[in-house]
Amino acid sequence: MNIKLFLIIAAMIGAFAALTGGASGQAPAGGRASGTIGSMDTVEIRVFREEELTTMGQLSPNGTITMPLIGAVKMAGLTTDQAAAAITAKLKDGFLVNPQVSVSIEARVRRSITVLGQVQNSGVFELPANRKLTVVEAIGMAGGATRIANTKKITLKRNTGGKPQVSILNLKDITSGKTADIPLRDGDVLTVPESLF
Known part of the structure; x- marks a missing residue:
């Protein structure tokens, strides 16, 4: 599958999740919510x-x-x-x-991730309350990678026990199934670098 087509599909999935409330960090107004309980909820x-x-x-x-x-x-x-x-x-x-x-x-306590660099709409995105959000979906929610993005060297920065841990990810390997997509956690930062020509 063409990586651009895949990112467009991922962006549509992310937009649908946001519209249907999948990314809501709050219980419905005046009502109770079910789903996975987060720490500090x-x-x-x-x-x-x-x-x-x-x-x-x-x-x-x-x-x-x-x-x-x-x-x-x-x-x-x-x-x-x-x-x-x-x-x-x-x-x-x-x-x-x-x-x-x-x-x-x-x-719910609001949980979020940040997507930076060469994506169409960088920013902070809420983690869905009732399901996991993966790297590919997060990039899709940010509108996908730009034409000049280096999708082979995406960095994932995560604090584990107070210590920052940095991983380098190859989006093509994930979308082709060569490596597994990674579920994101509260506070994760994804950075898509610019390609050097």
């Missing part, structure tokens, strides 16, 4: 007919929230359904016979 946990167990609050920096009876529960990285199942299992373990638990995301 605000969640509400309800247990049917057990009002005293209702818990709402922001997750701690290590991705947990403390509930009555069962203490700290790790929720970051789980979907709302997975979190409800984990809490149900803990409550069944000596506390309630048949707990019915629901978990919802009340507010």
Whole structure:
């Protein structure tokens, strides 16, 4: 597949995700959201007919929230359904016979990536709340690479444990399937350099 055609398709996918709310960092106005829970998100946990167990609050920096009876529960990285199942299992373990638990995301902490250099529209882009965003999709959301871009030497800068880690990526290798596309994380910076003629 021609790399320019692929980038156009990726840009269309990115635009569609943004229009349909896939890149929204907030729970719907006046409503609750489901999906993957991020660290520092605000969640509400309800247990049917057990009002005293209702818990709402922001997750701690290590991705947990403390509930009555069962203490700290790790929720970051789980979907709302997975979190409800984990809490149900803990409550069944000596506390309630048949707990019915629901978990919802009340507010999300905005997570974003930055795309710089030789793309049509450089800038900061929000990470979708309910799915992963990859390098190819991010470049597509930025309008694709320019004619003078060197897509063989894209840099991905990522902070891992407080230490910056830099990787060099070849977009053609990713789009051809030679190497895997990389899911992006909060704070990642992609830079597309200019080709030297």
